Amino acid sequence: xxxxxxxxxxxxxxxxxxxxxxxxxxxxxxxxxxxxxxxxxxxxxxxxxxxxxxxxxxxxxxxxxxxxxxxxxxxxxxxxxxxxxxxxxxxxxxxxxxxxxxxxxxxxxxxxxxxxxxxxxxxxxxxxxxxxxxxxxxxxxxxxxxxxxxxxxxxxxxxxxxxxxxxxxxxxxxxxxxxxxxxxxxxxxxxxxxxxxxxxxxxxxxxxxxxxxxxxxxxxxxxxxxxxxxxxxxxxxxxxxxxxxxxxxxxxxxxxxxxxxxxxxxxxxxxxxxxxxxxxxxxxxxxxxxxxxxxxxxxxxxxxxxxxxxxxxxxxxxxxxxxxxxxxxxxxxxxxxxxxxxxxxxxxxxxxxxxxxxxxxxxxxxxxxxxxxxxxxxxxxxxxxxxxxxxxxxxxxxxxxxxxxxxxxxxxxxxxxxxxxxxxxxxxxxxxxx
Amino acid sequence: xxxxxxxxxxxxxxxxxxxxxxxxxxxxxxxxxxxxxxxxxxxxxxxxxxxxxxxxxxxxxxxxxxxxxxxxxxxxxxxxxxxxxxxxxxxxxxxxxxxxxxxxxxxxxxxxxxxxxxxxxxxxxxxxxxxxxxxxxxxxxxxxxxxxxxxxxxxxxxxxxxxxxxxxxxxxxxxx
Numbered sequence: 066x067x068x069x070x071x072x073x074x075x076x077x078x079x080x081x082x083x084x085x086x087x088x089x090x091x092x093x094x095x096x097x098x099x100x101x102x103x104x105x106x107x108x109x110x111x112x113x114x115x116x117x118x119x120x121x122x123x124x125x126x127x128x129x130x131x132x133x134x135x136x137x138x139x140x141x142x143x144x145x146x147x148x149x150x151x152x153x154x155x156x157x158x159x160x161x162x163x164x165x166x167x168x169x170x171x172x173x174x175x176x177x178x179x180x181x182x183x184x185x186x187x188x189x190x191x192x193x194x195x196x197x198x199x200x201x202x203x204x205x206x207x208x209x210x211x212x213x214x215x216x217x218x219x220x221x222x223x224x225x226x227x228x229x230x231x232x233x234x235x236x237x238x239x240x241x242x243x244x245x246x247x248x249x250x251x252x253x254x255x256x257x258x259x260x261x262x263x264x265x266x267x268x269x270x271x272x273x274x275x276x277x278x279x280x281x282x283x284x285x286x287x288x289x290x291x292x293x294x295x296x297x298x299x300x301x302x303x304x305x306x307x308x309x310x311x312x313x314x315x316x317x318x319x320x321x322x323x324x325x326x327x328x329x330x331x332x333x334x335x336x337x338x339x340x341x342x343x344x345x346x347x348x349x350x351x352x353x354x355x356x357x358x359x360x361x362x363x364x365x366x367x368x369x370x371x372x373x374x375x376x377x378x379x380x381x382x383x384x385x386x387x388x389x390x391x392x393x394x395x396x397x398x399x400x401x402x403x404x405x406x407x408x409x410x411x412x413x414x415x416x417x418x419x420x421x422x423x424x425x426x427x428x429x430x431x432x433x434x435x436x437x438x439x440x441x442x443x444x445x446x447x448x449x450x451x452x453x454x455x456x457x458x459x460x461x462x463x464x465x466x467x468x469x470x471x472x473x474x475x476x477x478x479x480x481x482x483x484x485x486x487x488x489x490x491x492x493x494x495x496x497x498x499x
Numbered sequence: 500x501x502x503x504x505x506x507x508x509x510x511x512x513x514x515x516x517x518x519x520x521x522x523x524x525x526x527x528x529x530x531x532x533x534x535x536x537x538x539x540x541x542x543x544x545x546x547x548x549x550x551x552x553x554x555x556x557x558x559x560x561x562x563x564x565x566x567x568x569x570x571x572x573x574x575x576x577x578x579x580x581x582x583x584x585x586x587x588x589x590x591x592x593x594x595x596x597x598x599x600x601x602x603x604x605x606x607x608x609x610x611x612x613x614x615x616x617x618x619x620x621x622x623x624x625x626x627x628x629x630x631x632x633x634x635x636x637x638x639x640x641x642x643x644x645x646x647x648x649x650x651x652x653x654x655x656x657x658x659x660x661x662x663x664x665x666x667x668x669x670x671x672x673x674x675x
Contacts, residue, residue: 334598340590377559498545 066302067486071479079468079475086465089458093451096458100171102413103451106405107459109161109172111466113261114401116154116207117254117282118289118470122147123214124250125286127243130217130236135490136313136497140306142483143293145221147286148214149477150470155207158261162200171416172409173199174267180415186268186343194264202260206253213246224487231487254279262401265408269347273332278404280325284366285397287317288390293474295387302483305495308381312499315380318390322370329363350407354447357454358403365396398463402455410452509650509674510536511658512635513667514643518544521644524665525550533661534652539635539645558616565615566608573607574600633675643668 093104122144129137137144164170174180174187175194181187187194217239224235255275263274271277291314297303336344351359370389379385450456455463485491515521518540528535529550538551548555577600581587586594621627639645648658650672662670 330598330601334601337598338590338592375563377555 067482067484069297069302069475069478069483071475075475076472079472082464082468083472084465086462086468089461089465093458093462098413098417100413100416102171102409102416103458105161105164105170105172106409107451107462108157109261109409110401110405111462112154112157112161113405114282114285114398115150115466115470116158117278118286119148119150119154119214120210120250120254121279121282121286122290123151123210123217123246124254125283126217127213127246127250130239130243131247133490135493136310138488138490138494139484139497140290140294140303140310141221141485141488142478142481143290143297143474145218145481146474146478147289147293148218150473151207151211151214153469153473155203155211158203158207159200162203166196166200168196171412173264174408174412174415175264177416177419179419184268190267194260194267199260202256206257209249209253213242213249216242217246221485221488222481225482225485227487231489231491233489235487236489262404265405265412266347267408267412268343269408271332271336271344271347273328273335277325277328277332278401280321280328281397281400284318284321284325285394287314287321288393288397289470290314291318291386291390292394293471295383297483298383305484307497309497309499310494311383311386312381313497315374315386318386318393319370319374319380322366322374322393326363326367326371329367350411351403355403355407355453358399362396362400362403365392366400369393369396399455402459406452410449507674509672510635510647511650511653511655511670511672512645512647513662513665514636514638514645514669514671515666516643516668518644520666521646522547522550524646524661524667527665528646528661531657531661533648533658536647536649536652539639539647541640541642541644544644558620561619562612562616565619566612568615569608569611570604572611573604577603635673635675636671 090104090107093107094101097103126141126144126148128134129141161170161172165172165176168176171177173194175190176196181191220235220239220242227235258275258278259270262278263270291311294303294306294311294314298306333348336348369392373385373389374380447453451459513524515524521538521540522544525535525538525547535551538547540547578595581596582594588594589596589599592599625632635645635647636643646667659670
């Protein structure tokens, strides 16, 4: 079977989860605090997470093309399919950008012009952290990513329909696009990570943050690839994708989990060692108020993949690789949760503090737990639902987004043959032996 | 891992020009129930290990054990030094500063694993400074692929006809 059929039962299943996600987001909106911080952070969290995953798939295709790699060629359509989410992800990010541009949300402290004028640090960053950069950066840079994805995908599909059979004509063109794309994605992904995620803690900065986030995206992309491949194999597709291929992707899962840990630790240790107040605030906040996530993050994303995948044979068994992939997928979603929520909660408190005077704000404030802290409920628990730990609404939203992601991926997968029959590297992939 | 040091052993061996031909020959030898002593090649040949019935090397288990020893040595060593033996305050940090120990722990883990695996490998293979191992032919390290039989183990005429049938470019005998 060389053509993936996106069955209607699978579609119904995924759509029902998407409806669940929409319901959860609606419920979040109506039970939220005055500035809807829980709704906007959930939207940002999942949009950034899945957009990044699709970007990493395109990035990895470009890496493989540039490196003359052939081991993956058999299932490269899966990465092309994952990459197709960039259109939807870009749409979501532009939606958030427009909302930020029009001050419809209070995700970022630097959007508050009164505070920026008073605050020397925020004032100093004004040249980059402003709504123009946010909106037009997202559109232009995200658009560039989508353009390169589009070209690579189109050439790959054209290669399949090439009447001349196996030849390098298309591949040479893809090499040009891939080689141009790599430095662009290297620099621009960092810029977008600073804008989208790091600027939530607007006073804080870390030069390692972009790498750290990128590694998180990459590991998740590998984990999702494994899960999708196992699903496809379970349904009778890709009979030639063997243990050898899974072994190599398993190595990537293992290696990049360690790479992620390396960046996590390096960022932590330099800040811990220098002990400069402006820098330690990021970890102080998370260490004190989010201890379960802070340490759980390391357990799930480092200890489990490291010790389970350390042996040669566990990387070759579908069961163990799939198990770790599932855990790491949720683990890195939690990692992004921990990157986004604490900073956004602070900003929400500040914003609600500003609104505290008017009657409307005070009325809304009665709903939100976040407001309780903003109004200084000392001695009360610092637990804020949807922030301190992910609640059911966050889980539902995640499942909704995951279903959307899988839907877009499978839809794209069904548009082309599963095995690219004219790719010059297909033979290498078929005989891949670790 | 086969025994690398052979003494006073009569060996009959054939040289092949290409690893594909040699692989086919190994398959043929298995079919003919000829007991191959060992195969030598200038580079690792994919798929040869299962044909020869070699089990997976356990060297990485040794690597894990040595690595764990390195982890413990570094971590417990620094813990003892900085809390009991010679406590010093660095930059206002506590005596037992785990994050500061991690890089050194990591490095000793790698060092112990690397050195431990090299020593283990050399010991198992009987290699090391001052040790001269016998060899069958110079060109095995260059461009020839060699299948060797222990003469006391096989029927000489059967082996010679096997070499002739499978396209060996040369057949020799040597006592090593």
